Amino acid sequence: MVLRPDVATEAIDAVQSRWQGGKRPLIYLTPRGKPLTQSRVREWATGPGVVVFCGRFEGLDQRVIESREMEEVSVGDAVLAGGEAPAQVLIEACVRLLPGVLGDPMSAEDESFEGDLLEYPHYTRPRVFEDREIPEVLLSGHHGRIAAWRREQAEKITKARRPDLWTRYKARKENAR
Numbered sequence: 203m204v205l206r207p208d209v210a211t212e213a214i215d216a217v218q219s220r221w222q223g224g225k226r227p228l229i230y231l232t233p234r235g236k237p238l239t240q241s242r243v244r245e246w247a248t249g250p251g252v253v254v255f256c257g258r259f260e261g262l263d264q265r266v267i268e269s270r271e272m273e274e275v276s277v278g279d280a281v282l283a284g285g286e287a288p289a290q291v292l293i294e295a296c297v298r299l300l301p302g303v304l305g306d307p308m309s310a311e312d313e314s315f316e317g318d319l320l321e322y323p324h325y326t327r328p329r330v331f332e333d334r335e336i337p338e339v340l341l342s343g344h345h346g347r348i349a350a351w352r353r354e355q356a357e358k359i360t361k362a363r364r365p366d367l368w369t370r371y372k373a374r375k376e377n378a379r
Contacts, residue, residue: 203258203259203260204259204260204261204262204263205257205258205261205262205263205266206263207262207263207265207266210255210262210263210266211266211269211270214228214253214255214266214270217253218253221250221251223250224250226249226250226251226252226253227246227249227252227253227273228252228253228255228270228271228272228273229252229253229254229255229272229273229275229292230255230257230262230267230272230273230274230275230285231254231255231256231257231274231275231276231277231285231288231289231292232257232261232262232274232275232276232285233276233279233280233281233282234274234276235273235274235275235276236273236274236275236276237275237276237278238275238276238277238278238288238291238292238295239315240295240314240315240316241315242275243292243295243296243299244299246292246296247295247296247297247299247300248299252292252296254285254289254292254293255272255285256284256285256286256288256289257284257285258283258284258285259283259284275288275292276288277291277292298310315367317371317374318360318367318368318370318371318374319356319357319359319360319367319371320356320359320360320363320364320367321356321359322351322352322353322355322356322359323355323359325337325340329341337351339351357371
C-alpha cells in the first residue's frame with residue numbers, strides 16, 4: 203500500500219499554496235529519514251513553520267518525495283504503521299520551544315541534548331523514598347557543587363547510554379581548549 207503520487211501532490215500543493223511568503227519546509231516522516239535532532243527542532247521552531255506529511259503502511263511514492271523536495275525525517279529506529287505518532291513527536295518538540303510555552307525561556311536551556319549531553323537526574327520530596335536518599339550535595343545549597351554534580355552526572359549518563367553524543371561532546375570540549 204503506497205500512497206498515490208497524484209493524490210499526495212495535490213494535497214501538498216494545496217497546503218503549500220496557502221502560505222503567504224513562500225513555501226515552508228516539507229517534512230516526510232519515515233524510518234529511513236535523517237534522525238530528528240534537537241538542533242533541527244530548534245531551527246523549525248524559530249522558522250516560518252513546517253508542513254508535515256504522514257505516510258501510511260508502505261508510505262509515499264518516491265517521485266513525490268523527490269519532486270516536492272521533501273526532507274525525510276525519522277523519530278527513531280522503529281517502524282510504525284503511519285506517520286501520525288512521529289508527527290506528534292515533532293510538533294511537541296517544536297511547540298515547547300515557542301516563546302511563552304514553557305513559561306521561563308531558561309527552562310529549555312538545561313535539558314538533554316543541549317551541549318551534546320543527556321540531562322542529569324532529578325529529585326523531589328520526600329528526602330528518603332524506599333530507602334533511597336536524595337544525593338547529599340543537592341541538599342547542601344552550594345550552587346557551585348550542585349552544578350558540578352549535575353555536569354558529572356550528565357557526563358556519566360551520556361557516556362553510558364549515548365556513545366555518539368559522548369564522542370561529539372568530547373570533541374567539542376577539546377576544540378574549545
